[in-house]
Amino acid sequence: MFAVLLVPGLLAAAPRKGNSRPTYVSLGEWARANVFSVHWLERDKTVELTGRGSRLVFNVESRSDARRAQINGVQVRLACPILYQNGRTLISQIDLSETIGPILSPPSNPRGFNVRTICLDAGHGGTDPGYQVGSHDEKKYTLLFAQEVRAQLKAAGFNVVMTRTTDVKVPLEERTAIARKAGADLFVCLHFNAIPNDKEVQGTEVYCLTPAGAYSFNSGGEGDTRWVTGNRNDEKNMLLAYQMQKSYGKNLGFEDRGVRRARYQVLREATMPAILIESGYMSNPAEGKKIFDATYRKQMAKAVVDGIQAYKKITRGSRETESSKATE
Numbered sequence: 001m002f003a004v005l006l007v008p009g010l011l012a013a014a015p016r017k018g019n020s021r022p023t024y025v026s027l028g029e030w031a032r033a034n035v036f037s038v039h040w041l042e043r044d045k046t047v048e049l050t051g052r053g054s055r056l057v058f059n060v061e062s063r064s065d066a067r068r069a070q071i072n073g074v075q076v077r078l079a080c081p082i083l084y085q086n087g088r089t090l091i092s093q094i095d096l097s098e099t100i101g102p103i104l105s106p107p108s109n110p111r112g113f114n115v116r117t118i119c120l121d122a123g124h125g126g127t128d129p130g131y132q133v134g135s136h137d138e139k140k141y142t143l144l145f146a147q148e149v150r151a152q153l154k155a156a157g158f159n160v161v162m163t164r165t166t167d168v169k170v171p172l173e174e175r176t177a178i179a180r181k182a183g184a185d186l187f188v189c190l191h192f193n194a195i196p197n198d199k200e201v202q203g204t205e206v207y208c209l210t211p212a213g214a215y216s217f218n219s220g221g222e223g224d225t226r227w228v229t230g231n232r233n234d235e236k237n238m239l240l241a242y243q244m245q246k247s248y249g250k251n252l253g254f255e256d257r258g259v260r261r262a263r264y265q266v267l268r269e270a271t272m273p274a275i276l277i278e279s280g281y282m283s284n285p286a287e288g289k290k291i292f293d294a295t296y297r298k299q300m301a302k303a304v305v306d307g308i309q310a311y312k313k314i315t316r317g318s319r320e321t322e323s324s325k326a327t328e
């Protein structure tokens with residue numbers, strides 16, 4: 001476990017509005033208490049922590065960059081920016097307990113519990129096409145992708161529940177209800193991304209629910225930061241998102257756009273650990289070509305299955321950590 005230090009007298013970040021102000025602690029003191037060495041990669045801009053077989057990199061340069069972190073080579077957007085005040089680097093308590101904690105010191109399931117049933121949620125459907133790029137509707141490819149992931153998960157011995165198997169619109173609240181009624185252990189939403197009139201942006205983003213008290217990525221300071229149902233699984237949500245992002249990097253070499261937080265309805269209402277994968281940009285010609293290709297979707301599906309397998313292994317109760325794996 002990681003020691004968490006509360007340093008009195010440090011200024012908290014001041015969100016524009018919200019229900020609570022995040023508490024900040026000294027990154028240096030936290031690092032020392034947890035036997036990490038601290039080095040500036042770039043003075044007053046980028047700081048590196050190494051120890052326990054792990055490497056963490058944080059940006060303190062500016063507020064727009066100060067949520068970008070790298071944990072053992074995987075990009076992770078912090079819930080709150082890193083602050084730099086009077087020569088001290090400060091990190092939020094939320095990120096220590098809900099971002100870094102679950103990755104470096106993963107939660108485990110009770111003995112005897114195994115991840116068996118996966119609910120796959122193919123995004124959009126019916127009258128909701130999702131993104132449209134040329135003649136390609138996102139809803140078509142999320143379903144084809146989900147069907148491929150289902151086949152591979154079944155071959156690996158998992159039970160699979162689908163929120164839709166045809167081109168129909170399923171209300172968001174029904175999607176999480178299907179997962180709950182089926183007793184699903186994990187909820188995995190599959191989407192593809194697009195930016196109209198932008199062919200450059202590419203890569204994978206894996207979302208999990210924003211912790212209470214923090215703002216979502218690109219929310220523009222959303223008003224409601226209260227605890228919701230999905231927050232009961234904050235640690236496992238993050239661990240699953242992290243393992244999925246890592247698996248995408250390993251399997252596909254897609255640009256790593258980072259684990260991110262959002263309060264999407266399906267993530268808010270899920271009663272089991274849940275993530276939403278934006279599995280590449282349809283609007284990027286090279287990446288779109290792959291998404292529309294059945295052979296490539298098999299490779300993407302393998303990345304999803306590997307991510308789920310990694311999560312299953314880590315939470316099995318063996319207390320295996322990222323650090324211990326890195327030093328094997």
Ligand SMILES: [Zn+2]
Pocket residue numbers: 123124130131138191192
């Ligand atoms: Zn979508």
